[in-house]
Amino acid sequence: xxxxxxxxxxxxxxxxxxxxxxxxxxxxxxxxxxxxxxxxxxxxxxxxxxxxxxxxxxxxxxxxxxxxxxxxxxxxxxxxxxxxxxxxxxxxxxxxxxxxxxxxxxxxxxxx
Amino acid sequence: xxxxxxxxxxxxxxxxxxxxxxxxxxxxxxxxxxxxxxxxxxxxxxxxxxxxxxxxxxxxxxxxxxxxxxxxxxxxxxxxxxxxxxxxxxxxxxxxxxxxxxxxxxxxxxxx
Numbered sequence: 001x002x003x004x005x006x007x008x009x010x011x012x013x014x015x016x017x018x019x020x021x022x023x024x025x026x027x028x029x030x031x032x033x034x035x036x037x038x039x040x041x042x043x044x045x046x047x048x049x050x051x052x053x054x055x056x057x058x059x060x061x062x063x064x065x066x067x068x069x070x071x072x073x074x075x076x077x078x079x080x081x082x083x084x085x086x087x088x089x090x091x092x093x094x095x096x097x098x099x100x101x102x103x104x105x106x107x108x109x110x111x112x
Numbered sequence: 113x114x115x116x117x118x119x120x121x122x123x124x125x126x127x128x129x130x131x132x133x134x135x136x137x138x139x140x141x142x143x144x145x146x147x148x149x150x151x152x153x154x155x156x157x158x159x160x161x162x163x164x165x166x167x168x169x170x171x172x173x174x175x176x177x178x179x180x181x182x183x184x185x186x187x188x189x190x191x192x193x194x195x196x197x198x199x200x201x202x203x204x205x206x207x208x209x210x211x212x213x214x215x216x217x218x219x220x221x222x223x224x
Contacts, residue, residue, distance in 0.1 A: 034212050043116070043202050043215035044155075088155065099145060099168050100204075100213065104154035 003027055006089055006103025015112050019076040023089035023103045026070065030091040030101075033065050035074045038086045038105065047087075048074065079110045114138065116205050116216035124222045130191040133219045135203035137184050143167075143208040144186040146178060149200040149218070158201075161186055162208050193223045 006023045013019055021035075031052055036044035048063040050056045056063045062075040072091075076083055086105040092098050117136040125131050137144055145168075146158040157170040161180035178188040184205075190197055200220050204213035 036215075041217070043118075043204075043217045046212040046214065049212040090155075099157040099160060099170065100147075100155075101157075102147075102155040 003101050004089065004091065004103045007106055008104055010107040010109060012109045012111060013079055015079060015081060015110055017079050017110070019074075019079050019083070019108060019110075021074040021076075021087050021089075021106050021108070023072050024070055025072075025091060025101075027091075027093075027101075028067070028070065029093055031094040032092045033063070033072050034090040034092075034100070035061075035063055036088040036090060036102075037083075038088060040085075044088055081110050081112045084109045116141075116203060116214050118201075118203055118216035118219050120219060121217065122220045122222075124224060125193050126224055127193055127195060129193050130189060131193060131221060132187055132189045133201055133203075133221075135186045135188075135205070135216060137186070137203075137205035138214055141205035141207060141214070142184050143206045143213075144180055144184065145204045145206075145213060146186070146188050147202045147204065148172075149202055150198075155202070158188065190221075195223050197221065198223045 004025045035048040038044040053067045060077045064073040088105040089103040090100040119134045143162045145160040147155045149155045160168040164180045175191045180186045200218045202218045204215045206213040
């Protein structure tokens with residue numbers, strides 16, 4: 001079992017839809033949880049960053065962490081064609097110098 | 113402010129050759145991590161440098177090495193290239209604490 005599992009998609013939704021992206025993980029020691037967005041031919045861009053359990057909202061994006069279920073989610077409201085990209089979840093241990101462990105990414109297409 | 117700069121953007125090498133990739137971090141970022149991204153394996157951690165010292169190393173063979181200079185710029189070297197080394201190599205920089213990192217656009221290496 002991989003440490004972080006993420007459905008690769010592809011996921012195709014109409015413009016304006018609510019998108020739900022998810023990851024599960026096996027290491028209960030993970031404390032920092034991130035979502036990155038990666039456009040074609042670009043590096044990943046940090047979207048959301050949360051510590052431990054709970055919700056965090058930033059504009060149209062909401063990140064949720066459920067540590068008891070080892071499950072994290074990213075919701076995108078009012079999705080736009082410009083949201084079409086690959087979304088990567090990432091997580092790390094509490095210490096400041098531990099590497100990020102990534103899911104393989106979900107490819108999202110928002111159709112106008 | 114300037115982002116993370118990776119050079120070159122694209123590279124084609126022959127099996128058996130060696131290659132050096134460069135990463136210039138955001139000003140003030142002393143941590144530089146390197147990741148390999150392939151369609152099959154996703155993003156995999158190579159190593160991390162902080163203040164010219166390697167703090168963490170991933171599960172890659174010794175053909176993959178790196179270093180960091182006093183100005184925080186980092187290089188990674190891959191010797192005796194194999195076809196399987198074809199990938200997008202990304203560097204990510206940060207302040208050295210826990211949390212999100214800023215990625216460069218990567219170097220696309222093709223080994224023929």
